[in-house]
Amino acid sequence: MKGSNEEDINTISLILKGDVELYETIVRKYQQRVKRFCFSMLYDDALSDDAAQEVFLKAYRALSGYTPEAKFLTWLLRIARNQCIDMIRKRKRTATQNLEEISPAHMSADHVAVNRPMQEIGLENRQTIEAILLGLSDSYREVIILRDVQGLSYEEIAKVLECSLDSVKAKLRRARAQIQEHMRHFMDTESVIREGE
Amino acid sequence: MTHINEETLDRYLHEELPAAERQRVVEHLEHCAECRETVSVQKIFTAELQQLVSTKTSEDFVSNVMKEIRADAAKADRNPKKAFSIFDYLPDLSSFYAPQLAAISAALLLLFVQLSQSSIPTVSTVTESTYSEAMLGEELTTYGYDDRNFYLSAVLGVEGLIQEEVS
Known part of the structure; x- marks a missing residue:
C-alpha cells in the first residue's frame, strides 16, 4: 500500500473537479481497513459497518480539506476514530444500554463472539488474544491496532491520535509490556497442560 | 548482555530498520x-x-456509500455554493412595494438637495452668536464673504438697539 498516496492525491483532485464516480475506487481500496479499525473500537460487526459507511461519507464531504501532508489513509483513520468515539458517546447516552454493554474494555470474550458471526472463534489461542486485547485500556488497544493491524508508522499513529510521537512510543511500550506478560503467562500455562497430557 | 530495546525490536518486526541496524x-x-x-x-x-x-x-457496502455520495453530489449541483456577496447579509427589501420605495428615494433626494443649498445660517444663529466679539470672530472665519457682510449688519443693528435702550 506504500507509495500509493500520490495515486490517491491524483484521484482526489479528479473527484474534486467533479468526477464523483471515482470516489468508488477510494471506497474499494480502503473499505476493509476502515471497517477493521471501526470494529476494533466498537466490537460490533453491524455497527462497525455503519460507522465505516459514515466515515466514507464524512470523508467525501470534507475532501476539499484534505492536504497531502498526511497520507490519505491516516486522514481517513482519524475521521474513523472520531466517528467511533462519537458512536460510543451516543450509546453511552442511550438509556437502554448501560456502560458495561458499551465499553469494549468491559466486554467479555463471549459477547464479542456473539457480535462477530463471521469469526470462527473456538481456537484457544484466539480467545486468549481476545482476552488480552480486551484487557488493555482503550488508548493502549488503539495504538496496538494502528501499529499491528493497520501497519502505520509511529509518526502516522501520532497524526491519527493527534498526540506527540513520544506519547505514541510510551503507550506502545507499555502496551507491549502488558501483552508480553500475559502472553508468556498463557504460554507457560499451556505448556504445563500439554506436559500433563 | 545488553538487550535490544522495545522500539528497535518493534521496528525490526515491522521491517523499518536500516540494513546495518537490522x-x-x-x-x-x-x-x-x-x-x-x-x-x-x-x-x-x-x-x-x-x-x-x-x-x-457487508456486500452492499460500496453501493450504499456511492448511493449516498451521488445524492450528495446531486444536491450540491442543485444548490451550488455562491461567491461571497455583501447583499446576502443585508435585509431583503423585496417585500417593499415599488411606490413606497420611490417615495422614500424622492424624499431622500429632496433632503439632500436642500441641505447642499442651505449653507446660509438662520437669523437666530446670528443673534445668538453676536453678543461676544470673540464668538463673532470665530463665526466670521467660518463663513464666506457675503455671509460676513450679513453678520456685520446684523451685529451693528442689534448693538444699535441695545445702545438706544441703555441711553
Whole structure:
C-alpha cells in the first residue's frame, strides 16, 4: 500500500473537479481497513459497518480539506476514530444500554463472539488474544491496532491520535509490556497442560 | 548482555530498520534467547490479532456509500455554493412595494438637495452668536464673504438697539 498516496492525491483532485464516480475506487481500496479499525473500537460487526459507511461519507464531504501532508489513509483513520468515539458517546447516552454493554474494555470474550458471526472463534489461542486485547485500556488497544493491524508508522499513529510521537512510543511500550506478560503467562500455562497430557 | 530495546525490536518486526541496524539485531537474536522469545511472542500475538479483527464489509457496502455520495453530489449541483456577496447579509427589501420605495428615494433626494443649498445660517444663529466679539470672530472665519457682510449688519443693528435702550 506504500507509495500509493500520490495515486490517491491524483484521484482526489479528479473527484474534486467533479468526477464523483471515482470516489468508488477510494471506497474499494480502503473499505476493509476502515471497517477493521471501526470494529476494533466498537466490537460490533453491524455497527462497525455503519460507522465505516459514515466515515466514507464524512470523508467525501470534507475532501476539499484534505492536504497531502498526511497520507490519505491516516486522514481517513482519524475521521474513523472520531466517528467511533462519537458512536460510543451516543450509546453511552442511550438509556437502554448501560456502560458495561458499551465499553469494549468491559466486554467479555463471549459477547464479542456473539457480535462477530463471521469469526470462527473456538481456537484457544484466539480467545486468549481476545482476552488480552480486551484487557488493555482503550488508548493502549488503539495504538496496538494502528501499529499491528493497520501497519502505520509511529509518526502516522501520532497524526491519527493527534498526540506527540513520544506519547505514541510510551503507550506502545507499555502496551507491549502488558501483552508480553500475559502472553508468556498463557504460554507457560499451556505448556504445563500439554506436559500433563 | 545488553538487550535490544522495545522500539528497535518493534521496528525490526515491522521491517523499518536500516540494513546495518537490522543486521545488528539479527546477530543479537542469534545469541540472546530472551530477545528471541520476545520477538517470537510478539509475532504470535500480531498474527492472531490480525485474524481476530479480519472482519469484512457487508456486500452492499460500496453501493450504499456511492448511493449516498451521488445524492450528495446531486444536491450540491442543485444548490451550488455562491461567491461571497455583501447583499446576502443585508435585509431583503423585496417585500417593499415599488411606490413606497420611490417615495422614500424622492424624499431622500429632496433632503439632500436642500441641505447642499442651505449653507446660509438662520437669523437666530446670528443673534445668538453676536453678543461676544470673540464668538463673532470665530463665526466670521467660518463663513464666506457675503455671509460676513450679513453678520456685520446684523451685529451693528442689534448693538444699535441695545445702545438706544441703555441711553
